[in-house]
């Protein structure tokens with residue numbers, strides 16, 4: 175985590191903040207000579223933008239980007255062309271002489287960096303497609319400029335510096351051919367188009383790294399600024415469009431029957447068919463027949479992206495939960511999707527009540543070739559598969575409405591704060607619908623099995639690796655299940671559910687619609703729980719050491735009153751420690767469980783627990799309920815020889 179001192183140093187008004195921060199930095203440094211797992215984690219120096227408590231500071235700032243997009247889908251040429259007008263507002267404390275944009279479609283240009291990183295037929299691969307942006311004009315405040323394009327990033331030099339508080343208008347006209355397989359985030363199949371990462375979008379400028387110009391290589395997703403979107407999509411008149419946001423012109427693009435059904439769905443807790451199975455694909459679904467084109471207009475407020483899908487064959491179901499409209503768009507062959515609008519509402523309801531209220535008016539699920547991908551108010555999920563599998567993915571993709579759509583961390587850097595946090599929260603709606611999340615491969619047991627496989631194969635990786643540097647074969651564990659497991663360990667074995675949930679909710683509340691870093695999460699959890707968790711983050715988030723607790727030796731001596739004094743020597747992996755649960759069985763078969771705090775390892779990786787027992791111990795077992803991902807369970811139990 176680089177701290178942008180040059181920007182701060184340039185501003186005399188902030189000299190006070192730096193002076194304040196210096197003594198804090200000194201406190202944060204590890205004690206000289208302390209090389210143990212318990213030494214304080216070295217985190218970025220707190221400042222007025224980000225406080226030592228993990229909260230946004232009084233001078234926290236964030237850029238804003240509002241978009242007006244007008245685009246046309248040409249199904250004959252299989253292309254999208256249009257224009258994007260961006261109003262970019264500089265809330266940073268310094269003037270900007272240039273800005274950076276993401277031009278993600280350039281991943282599909284032959285020779286892109288991502289095309290070398292991921293082979294053509296990979297999930298994230300570009301499939302040898304001659305794509306990429308055709309940038310027809312780029313204007314700043316109405317005047318043509320020549321952008322600098324480097325792979326999937328584009329720099330625009332501003333003719334005059336953009337002062338703090340100022341706004342600049344950037345207008346770009348562009349076109350691209352829609353790849354059949356767009357890294358499993360967008361694409362097309364037959365007449366169905368799933369369109370995302372589809373217009374030039376502002377990169378994030380933040381107080382931590384300056385401009386975030388990590389390229390789009392395929393595996394890393396996004397990091398984006400908030401704003402309002404007005405989007406007009408022109409499609410062949412036979413097509414129905416689903417999208418982020420609220421439809422602005424239903425009278426022009428929907429039939430009277432569809433509008434009446436939507437009005438009913440708005441107060442219905444059960445599904446209403448807006449386009450029935452019999453109607454799907456027929457001219458009756460279109461208000462003016464299927465000749466020519468239709469323009470669908472959408473508006474979305476306070477979101478950081480926009481995606482849409484279009485097909486002439488959609489079925490469409492809708493229902494409402496807690497004022498949020500849930501929509502499912504799918505085709506005849508997507509048999510499990512007949513309850514997908516309800517699955518969507520169930521997911522939104524669980525996350526809303528448990529963590530933070532869903533802030534937008536609608537949530538849309540679309541079935542198609544994209545196996546699972548999230549955008550604000552809009553997700554794409556595999557059409558094939560049985561109901562539990564479809565539900566699990568719908569819940570996961572809508573879980574992303576919390577991470578990263580509400581809590582906008584940098585997913586091109588930290589998969590675990592987005593995929594991992596989301597995998598953790600997904601277990602709750604899966605448990606609610608199936609009784610046990612593990613039955614749907616969405617629970618702790620599944621996370622641990624997948625982690626154990628990777629750890630056992632020697633391929634465990636640090637959660638702090640950017641997603642594009644996590645091995646593709648290990649991404650499902652390192653980006654998803656391992657962080658899911660790690661949060662469960664923190665919740666169930668370290669903090670307790672109530673304290674963990676309070677901290678996790680506070681993290682979401684503090685950073686809703688903002689850009690948190692790992693340090694902001696660590697500090698929030700520590701400040702809410704009142705614990706120094708350096709050892710936990712170091713071991714589980716940064717490290718790849720395996721956990722191994724063992725009962726090394728038990729000595730017992732009889733005392734004069736007929737009892738026994740036992741000395742139980744325990745050992746741990748030195749760089750990955752956890753609290754200890756010990757079960758002592760004594761003659762006669764009585765057992766007692768002892769909880770030892772993590773501080774027992776303060777003296778090193780060996781600890782002797784001394785206890786007086788009424789009768790002689792016949793067995794001592796560490797982690798008796800198998801709650802820890804201990805890699806060597808063979809040394810967990812002691813019995814007298």
Ligand SMILES: [Zn+2]
Pocket residue numbers: 570571574593596
């Ligand atoms: Zn995901």
